[in-house]
Amino acid sequence: MISVKGITKLYGDKKVVDDVSLSIAKGKITSLIGPNGAGKSTVLSMITRLLDNDSGDVLLEGENIFTQPNSELAKKISTLKQSNHLELKITVRELIAFGRYPYSKGRLTETDNALIDEAIRYMELGEFEDRFIDELSGGQRQRAYIAMTIAQDTEYIFLDEPLNNLDMKHSVQIMQILRRLVRERNKTIIIVIHDINFASCYSDNIVALKDGEVAVSGTKNEVIKKEILEDIYEMDINIECIMGHQICIYFDEHADATVDDFVKEQAQI
Amino acid sequence: MLKDYKNKLLLGLAIAALLVTGFYMLYQIDMDIFFYQAPSRIRRILAIIIVGVAIAVSTVIFQTIVKNRILTPSIMGLDSVYVFIQTTIVFLAGVGSPLLLNSHLNYFLSLTLLTLFTLFVFRYLFRLTRNNIFILLLIGIILGTFFGNLSTFMQQLISPDDFLVLQNALFASFNAVNENLMVLTAVILVIMLIIVFMDFHSLDVLALGRDAAINLGVNYDRKVSQLLVIIAILVSVSTALVGPIMFLGLLVVNIAHELFKTYKHVYLLIGTSLISIIALIIGQMIVQFVFQNSVEISVIINLVGGVYFIYLMLRRGRK
Amino acid sequence: MAQKLFRLDVLIIILIILSIISMFIGVIPLSINEIFSLSEQQQNILANSRFPRTVSIIIAGASLAVSGLIMQQLTRNKFVSPTTAGTMDWAQLGILLGIISFPAINLFGRLAFALVLAMFGTLLFMQIITRIKLKDVIFVPLIGLMLGGVVSSIATFIALRTNSLQAISGWMHGSFSTVISGRYEILYISIPLLIIAVLFANQFTVAGMGEDFSKNLGMNYTRILYTGLFITAAITALVVVTVGMLPFLGLIIPNIVSMFKGDHLQKTIYPTAVLGAIFVMFCDILGRVLIYPYEISVGLMIAIFGSFIFLWMIYRRVKTNA
Numbered sequence: 001m002i003s004v005k006g007i008t009k010l011y012g013d014k015k016v017v018d019d020v021s022l023s024i025a026k027g028k029i030t031s032l033i034g035p036n037g038a039g040k041s042t043v044l045s046m047i048t049r050l051l052d053n054d055s056g057d058v059l060l061e062g063e064n065i066f067t068q069p070n071s072e073l074a075k076k077i078s079t080l081k082q083s084n085h086l087e088l089k090i091t092v093r094e095l096i097a098f099g100r101y102p103y104s105k106g107r108l109t110e111t112d113n114a115l116i117d118e119a120i121r122y123m124e125l126g127e128f129e130d131r132f133i134d135e136l137s138g139g140q141r142q143r144a145y146i147a148m149t150i151a152q153d154t155e156y157i158f159l160d161e162p163l164n165n166l167d168m169k170h171s172v173q174i175m176q177i178l179r180r181l182v183r184e185r186n187k188t189i190i191i192v193i194h195d196i197n198f199a200s201c202y203s204d205n206i207v208a209l210k211d212g213e214v215a216v217s218g219t220k221n222e223v224i225k226k227e228i229l230e231d232i233y234e235m236d237i238n239i240e241c242i243m244g245h246q247i248c249i250y251f252d253e254h255a256d257a258t259v260d261d262f263v264k265e266q267a268q269i
Numbered sequence: 270m271l272k273d274y275k276n277k278l279l280l281g282l283a284i285a286a287l288l289v290t291g292f293y294m295l296y297q298i299d300m301d302i303f304f305y306q307a308p309s310r311i312r313r314i315l316a317i318i319i320v321g322v323a324i325a326v327s328t329v330i331f332q333t334i335v336k337n338r339i340l341t342p343s344i345m346g347l348d349s350v351y352v353f354i355q356t357t358i359v360f361l362a363g364v365g366s367p368l369l370l371n372s373h374l375n376y377f378l379s380l381t382l383l384t385l386f387t388l389f390v391f392r393y394l395f396r397l398t399r400n401n402i403f404i405l406l407l408i409g410i411i412l413g414t415f416f417g418n419l420s421t422f423m424q425q426l427i428s429p430d431d432f433l434v435l436q437n438a439l440f441a442s443f444n445a446v447n448e449n450l451m452v453l454t455a456v457i458l459v460i461m462l463i464i465v466f467m468d469f470h471s472l473d474v475l476a477l478g479r480d481a482a483i484n485l486g487v488n489y490d491r492k493v494s495q496l497l498v499i500i501a502i503l504v505s506v507s508t509a510l511v512g513p514i515m516f517l518g519l520l521v522v523n524i525a526h527e528l529f530k531t532y533k534h535v536y537l538l539i540g541t542s543l544i545s546i547i548a549l550i551i552g553q554m555i556v557q558f559v560f561q562n563s564v565e566i567s568v569i570i571n572l573v574g575g576v577y578f579i580y581l582m583l584r585r586g587r588k
Numbered sequence: 589m590a591q592k593l594f595r596l597d598v599l600i601i602i603l604i605i606l607s608i609i610s611m612f613i614g615v616i617p618l619s620i621n622e623i624f625s626l627s628e629q630q631q632n633i634l635a636n637s638r639f640p641r642t643v644s645i646i647i648a649g650a651s652l653a654v655s656g657l658i659m660q661q662l663t664r665n666k667f668v669s670p671t672t673a674g675t676m677d678w679a680q681l682g683i684l685l686g687i688i689s690f691p692a693i694n695l696f697g698r699l700a701f702a703l704v705l706a707m708f709g710t711l712l713f714m715q716i717i718t719r720i721k722l723k724d725v726i727f728v729p730l731i732g733l734m735l736g737g738v739v740s741s742i743a744t745f746i747a748l749r750t751n752s753l754q755a756i757s758g759w760m761h762g763s764f765s766t767v768i769s770g771r772y773e774i775l776y777i778s779i780p781l782l783i784i785a786v787l788f789a790n791q792f793t794v795a796g797m798g799e800d801f802s803k804n805l806g807m808n809y810t811r812i813l814y815t816g817l818f819i820t821a822a823i824t825a826l827v828v829v830t831v832g833m834l835p836f837l838g839l840i841i842p843n844i845v846s847m848f849k850g851d852h853l854q855k856t857i858y859p860t861a862v863l864g865a866i867f868v869m870f871c872d873i874l875g876r877v878l879i880y881p882y883e884i885s886v887g888l889m890i891a892i893f894g895s896f897i898f899l900w901m902i903y904r905r906v907k908t909n910a
Contacts, residue, residue, distance in 0.1 A: 050480050074486025081480045088532040102486040106470025403726035410733050411895050418891035421761045432754045568745045575738030582716045
């Protein structure tokens with residue numbers, strides 16, 4: 001379990017993250033949601049020690065992460081940030097091999113190679129193995145990066161907006177992979193995500209941030225509620241249950257919309 | 270298979286380096302003055318190897334840190350600082366000053382001041398600019414312009430005869446390198462190389478960027494500031510030994526990238542060093558055999574490197 | 589306070605006061621009390637040395653500052669200027685080539701060489717910055733400065749071959765001490781260029797928004813772009829030919845004005861011109877009095893003040909962007 005205790009980040013005099021406390025349950029997907037500028041990515045970066053915090057603590061299984069050696073931490077948590085455009089000439093396999101760096105320090109053993117092969121299989125990247133990263137499509141590249149974190153073999157996986165720039169098909173594919181990782185390998189996954197419906201459909205717990213503070217946190221059914229979301233996003237949101245999922249409807253509603261209009265709209269889609 | 274290709278390439282470059290060295294040693298060798306000619310050429314070759322490796326290694330590491338293939342540590346005004354140091358000596362103490370003529374004194378003075386300047390720009394300003402390396406370089410260049418203008422001003426006030434003496438000190442030259450200093454520089458270089466090669470795998474990780482490197486357990490900030498100190502020392506020793514060669518690093522690292530097409534630092538570090546040695550020997554041959562020493566090698570290298578730089582910039586967009 | 593100081597009328601009054609001071613400072617004493625009882629020698633000095641000097645300071649300062657402003661508008665980058673785009677180095681190389689090819693070349697000939705190379709250099713710079721992927725606001729001037737480094741190393745090569753390094757670095761270092769009547773009038777060409785710049789000012793802003801944006805507004809993008817580039821290249825060439833390199837001017841003056849006046853060209857272009865003249869005049873006067881009766885060249889004074897102001901600008905930027 002990870003417990004975050006009152007972390008704060010200041011930029012100049014401005015508090016971008018203000019006294020955020022939360023706990024992350026093991027073996028679940030936890031989503032961080034909230035409007036732009038709510039501090040989601042900043043919180044994620046601080047929990048994963050990519051960014052120094054100005055106050056507060058992050059405890060991993062009861063131990064403060066800031067006092068642990070970085071190299072040991074790399075075997076427990078892995079992070080994937082949203083800006084991953086490398087200009088390096090590096091193949092998919094070489095990238096995934098970096099996931100073993102915390103263990104092998106660059107000198108790959110038999111075990112390492114076996115784990116790399118396994119990660120490639122798991123993410124179905126076999127045919128791209130020797131292709132350069134910059135020759136892949138967005139979805140393939142994202143899969144390659146996730147394969148790297150699989151090779152890193154950490155209990156906790158943090159992803160910052162993993163669906164950025166992906167179309168619907170690839171977004172669903174990535175989310176299904178994450179669910180599978182939780183189900184089959186008992187990983188704990190924390191994602192920053194914009195689309196509240198993806199958050200609602202695929203996560204177990206949701207933490208909603210607003211203006212650098214935790215607005216609500218709880219199971220998805222506790223958070224995906226009309227009053228709560230309307231308060232966070234400051235707009236009209238209706239929630240419908242569709243095929244067992246809570247789906248947020250935030251389209252502009254015409255005052256005089258008729259059934260005919262709805263049918264026409266459907267036909268266009 | 271790919272690995273094989275890269276190893277062959279390294280071997281090829283090593284052979285090429287040996288060939289140009291051999292050619293340089295034997296070309297126009299005169300048996301009557303052999304005992305004068307050979308040692309002087311060997312000395313130059315050794316100086317070239319030291320400087321070539323120092324500049325190649327520092328540039329490769331620097332570009333890994335800044336994640337940019339165009340920027341090199343030598344553009345941040347080091348050459349102007351070097352010119353400023355030499356000009357100030359002549360201006361204040363005259364051309365007869367031991368600070369200029371005694372190569373030991375001059376070396377230590379230049380080395381100290383250059384290292385201090387680089388460390389100041391890197392360490393202090395790194396914090397101030399919050400790791401924004403572009404701003405860092407810009408500040409370096411501005412300081413360079415500032416020193417450059419001070420030098421120009423002083424150069425106008427000294428007599429034309431003094432200026433000619435000064436001019437010789439201002440340009441990189443392998444012709445009159447002091448042996449003791451060469452040994453000293455070689456020792457410093459080897460120490461730095463050992464530190465770098467002990468942990469060269471982490472350079473590969475650094476190339477992935479700060480976030481990815483921390484994620485993989487590298488102590489990014491500490492590692493980078495350690496490497497910046499190494500770069501500062503390497504650039505300063507080579508400048509203090511022979512003078513500034515601004516575009517050498519840019520030229521050789523980019524050729525290495527073209528040839529090896531890899532991110533792996535084993536190949537990049539060794540490959541760039543070999544290319545750097547080859548480039549300097551060819552430059553030295555042009556200076557010595559074509560221009561009969563009437564041009565300085567730094568000018569030739571800057572000319573070629575500069576034109577290559579413009580070519581690189583124009584080609585980038587077309588991809 | 590600062591707001592008031594940057595009012596156009598206040599700036600003009602400061603410039604007039606400085607100009608009068610400038611007329612009466614020099615090795616040959618000349619007091620303002622004697623203005624109606626000048627000896628022939630004094631009249632001579634005033635007409636042939638002090639007046640040309642003062643006028644050329646005003647023209648050079650104003651036009652370089654404005655050309656920096658235009659470049660910043662066209663590239664939409666506040667750190668681009670004749671210095672940081674390498675234009676000055678190209679002009680310098682041009683003059684050098686002119687002198688090497690035709691040793692007896694006159695001022696117009698030098699200007700022609702400087703202009704052709706400055707224009708070529710500016711176009712090359714524009715080509716490069718439209719091609720690079722990384723349009724970072726600091727990376728762009730870094731490229732320009734490196735380009736300038738390449739060009740000046742070519743100049744050094746030529747100078748070394750012809751054994752004229754000291755002479756060249758001497759007259760390239762910006763100075764108004766050699767400005768006397770008969771040798772500076774060419775600088776007047778800058779005035780019509782300045783007028784064109786003012787007339788086109790708004791279009792430059794639009795062109796800076798990009799080709800699609802300007803076409804959308806029905807503008808001939810290419811023509812405006814080339815007009816702007818030509819004006820900056822020509823002004824740079826003129827100044828370098830008559831007084832030498834004046835670094836940083838086109839960079840810092842527009843930036844200082846924009847801090848207080850915003851970025852609307854119509855509001856900033858006149859203050860930029862006047863402040864440019866004031867700055868150069870101030871540096872020149874200071875250079876003349878500091879080690880009187882000797883002179884510190886204005887190029888050095890500008891470099892000293894300019895680098896510190898520029899560093900302060902970067903520092904401010906880093907602070908506010910934190």
